Amino acid sequence: MPKYSLVIPVYNEESTIPELYHRVSTVMDGLDDTSEAIFINDGSQDRTLQLLRELHDRDERVVYLSLARNFGHQIAVTAGLNYIRGKAIVILDADLQDPPELIPELIALWRQGYHVVYAQRTKRVRESWFKRLCAYAFYRILKQLANVDIPTDTGDFCLLDRQVVDLLNQMPERNRYLRGLRSWVGFNQIAFKFERDSRFAGEVKYTFAKSFALAINGLVSFSSVPLRLSTYLGLFSAVVAILMAILVLYWRIFTPHSTLTGFATIAIAIFFLGAVQLISIGILGEYIGRIYEEVKNRPLYTLSEVGHQKPRSSQPPDRSRSSS
Structure with missing residues (x-):
């Protein structure tokens, strides 16, 4: 049984896999035990x-x-976490923005x-100012609103x-935000600060839309504040409506010919209340949608291949760690 396990998700990374394997295998060669x-x-x-x-054929x-x-x-x-066997598990991305050479320091x-041991970014290399600003704002908003202490400027690069x-x-939850879940479980945790490298090759997989969806997922999964926001x-x-009623009554009495008491005032009030209702329905829909996903009770994923063997089912071999 290996002592160390590395979990590396990959999606269309043919241009980075050779270099990724070279750097990861070099690190594993230098570890003090099997990996x-x-x-x-x-x-x-x-x-x-x-x-x-x-x-897989070349390296067991x-x-x-x-x-x-x-x-x-x-x-x-x-x-990957369902299938690992090690005692210390490191999660890192395949684009080499998380340097594998830092793994011994995490260990x-x-x-x-x-x-x-979660890696905390101190610098983002070659990322646009807009992305850095959005990330900075999101992590701090999440930290203020979440019901657990989720560290700022952290990704999935960590040792567990x-x-x-x-x-x-x-x-068993399906809308998973692992950065929040690892904070929720507690235990002794510590930050390891590092400078995040730029992508080695290929296209960025986490587009703005995907990053925004992940941010919404993290916020909804660990905070009920958005529900209170609709309240x-x-x-x-209601306060604005009362003030508007008082103003309209005042204008009717003292300035009866003012255009403020006509169609424009009514239209503004309708649009304002409509916006409030739609925002509230949207927030409520986010939470209801997650309830809907949970009650369907589908497996988290299905597997087509494990190593060179077809799996017997879509579940991990250890039923105590089932994905469904």
């Missing part, structure tokens, strides 16, 4: 799966899972007794103790 690298092919449409098969430490379609980054990581902190992974695998908007609109 494995689990690549999760998240429905890639290029030569990614073929390259993983070749690596390389294991790969191939999802039957694209299920998303968080689900791909979850699939050193784990040996000191920390159950979660086996005990933490076992708890994460027992959580506050309703109270605010």
Whole structure:
């Protein structure tokens, strides 16, 4: 049984896999005990799966899972966590923005007794000012609104103790935000600061739309404040309506010919109340949609291939760590 496990989700990364394997294998060669690298092919449409098969044939430490379609980054990581065997588990992205060479330093902190060692970015190389601004704002808003302490400027790059992974695998929720879940479980946690590199090759997989969806998922999964926001908007609109009624009565008495008491005032009030209602319905819909996803009770993912063997089912071999 390997002592260290690396979980690496990949999606259309044929241009980065050779360099990724070279750097990851070099790190594994230098570790003090046995290790494995689990690549999760998240429905890639290029030569990614073929390259993983070749690596598996060449290096017995390389294991790969191939999802039957694209299920998303968080689900791909979850699939890897279901199958790992190590005592210390490192999650990193395949684009080499998370330097594999930092893994020994994460392990050193784990040996000191920390159950979660999360990498905290101090600098983002070659990212637009708009993306940096959005990320900065999101993490701080989430930290203020979430019901758990989610560290700022952290991604999925981290080391998890086996005990933490076992708890994460027992959580059945489908809209997963792993950065929040690893904070929710507790235990001894520590930040490891690093400068995030730029993508080695290929196109950015986390577009603005995907990043925004992940941000909404994290906010809704760990905060009920948006639900209260609709209540506050309703109270605010009620106060505005009362003030408008007083103003209209005043204008009717003292300025009866003013245009402010006509169609424009009514139209503004209608549009304002309509906006409040739509915002409230949208917020409520986000939470109801998650309830709908949970009650369907479908598996988190389906597998088409594990290593070179077809799986018997879409579930991990250990039923105590089932994805469904």
